[in-house]
Amino acid sequence: MLAGSELWLLRLMADRGRALLDADTLLILVEEKGELRVGAHSGEGSVRLRIMPVQGSALGELYLTGRPLSLERPRGREAAWLHELGLEARAALAEPLSMEGHGGGLVIALRRGGGFRGPDRQALAAFAESVAQRLAAERSVEIKRLRFGMEARERERARWAREIHDETVQGLGALRLKLANAREAGDADAISGAVDAVLEGLGLEIEGLRHLIPELRPAALDDLGLRAAVEALARRAQAIDALDVSTEIDLTGVDGDGDGRLDPELESTLYRVVQEALTNVSRHAQASSAVVRVHVRDGAVRASVSDDGRGLPGGRVPDPAARSPEEQLKGGFGMSGMRERAELVGGELVVEPAPGGGTLVRLTVPLAGRAAAVAG
Ligand SMILES: Nc1ncnc2c1ncn2[C@@H]1O[C@H](COP(=O)(O)OP(=O)(O)OP(=O)(O)O)[C@@H](O)[C@H]1O
Ligand SMILES: [Mg+2]
Structure with a gap:
């Protein structure tokens, strides 16, 4: 069975894929125990059968070829799988999904009007790859979720x-x-x-x-406050990514009734920046340990995440614009996201090589003029 979070992910991705390909209909099918199941359907038409056996169906036959397919005005035998689904199209593209160790599936794009061209096929192939990656990642998370x-x-x-x-x-x-x-x-x-x-x-x-x-908004922030929420992020990185994360959090410098609460916008900015920086450490740094610091001092709150990993490529933050369009689809927005968040609260974000090797992400936000802290 596809878990709820997987269906949700597939639905989001199907909408995205349909827009990307300018298709009238986009389907994502996933194989499970000898059956092909329509995991997500975006766009026109309604699907007649949502589950089909791999053996003995035309759709199963298409799936078993494991190859991409492009059809113009499909009819007769070649259109049999479309009929099974109860759909019609002037042009159809199909691309296999393969998730290492997590089964396979199909992505299908249909157009009622014109046909598909070479770039469309490439776009669908890139899209299918990212669906496969995201679904595989989701499934690993799913497995870990059970474990933790x-x-x-x-x-x-x-x-x-x-x-x-x-x-x-x-x-x-x-x-x-x-x-x-x-x-x-x-x-x-x-x-x-x-x-x-x-x-x-x-x-x-x-x-x-x-x-x-x-x-x-992470409930942990509202329920427990910044310290506990950041500590939870650190524990998460520790549990999931086997990264040794230590935290040094000192909020005693916050004005007010001494409960260490900053205003909600600032708390969530700090949380998100630490979260993205830690995710980057897990994904890119090949580090064995990381340190998260949050201090309030001299009228400013300072947060930093440092790691002992391999450092930024070429010693500096890569230019997102230098990524190919395919790479841009996959990511490279984390750094600018952190920077934007910092600017929105009147702060500054610096990413630089860490003194002992690795990478240091520093966020500084002046507290002067901010709304009073909200008690938690
Ligand atoms: N702690 C780090 N150590 C080494 N390299 C890093 C680190 N953080 C970021 N990088 C490099 O900077 C690049 C840009 O990071 P950024 O967070 O903007 O994008 P991303 O993580 O690749 O994608 P996403 O948009 O999903 O966050 C990364 O691809 C990686 O090469
Ligand atoms: Mg990132």
């Missing part, structure tokens, strides 16, 4: 927080790319087409955010 049952709730929230970062930020990046490409092409039709596509895409992003907003 006690911290499940907190991890779930942290994961949704990443979801925003990965889904929305990347989605907006793709839209920006679409506009930039149209501007490059320079002709009025391309620009007006891109504006339409981007408008639709923005609609999807807004919709996606609406669903995620309730998940947005």
Whole structure:
């Protein structure tokens, strides 16, 4: 069975893939125990059968070839799998999904109007790869969640927080790319087409955010305060990524009634920056340990995350614009996200080589003029 969080992920990705390919319909199918199941369906038409046996169905046959397929005006035998699904199309693309050790599936894109071209096939292949990666990652998280049952709730929230970062930020990046490409092409039709596509895409992003907003603010912040929430992040990195994380948190310098609460916006900024910096350490640094510090002193709050890893590539933060469009779809927005968050609260973010090797991320936010702390 696909877990709820997996279905949710597939649904988000199906919407994203449909927008990316400008398709009328996009399906993501996942194989489970000899059956192909429609995990997500975005766009037109309704799917007649949501579960089909791999053996003995035309769709199963297509799946078992393990190869991409592109059809123009499919009919007769080659359209049999479309009929099984109860769908019609003028053009169809199918791309296998393969998740190492986590089974396989299919991504299918359909257009009612024109056909698909070479770049569309490449885009679908890249999209299928990212679906496979995300689903495999989700499944590993799922397995770990069972293993670390006690911290499940907190991890779930942290994961949704990443979801925003990965889904929305990347989605907006793709839209920006679409506009930039149209501007490059320079002709009025391309620009007006891109504006339409981007408008639709923005609609999807807004919709996606609406669903995620309730998940947005980590309950740990409100319930337990910044210290406990940051300590939970550290424990999470320790448990999931086997990173040795120590924390030094001193909030005694906060004005007010001495409970160490900053205003909610600032607390969530600090939390998010520490979260992204720790995620980067886990993903990129090959570090064995990290230190998280949060101090309030001299009228400013300072947070830092340092690691003992291999350091930034070339000793500096890579330029996101230097990434290829495919890479941009996969990420590279974490650093700018941290910087933007810092600026929104009037602070500054610096990323630099750490004194003893590795990387140091520093956030400084002056407290002067901020709203009074809200008691927790
Ligand atoms: N602690 C670190 N140690 C080594 N390299 C790092 C570290 N943090 C970031 N990097 C490098 O900087 C790049 C940019 O980081 P950034 O967080 O912006 O993007 P990302 O983590 O690749 O993708 P995402 O948008 O999903 O966060 C990374 O791809 C990595 O090469
Ligand atoms: Mg990152």
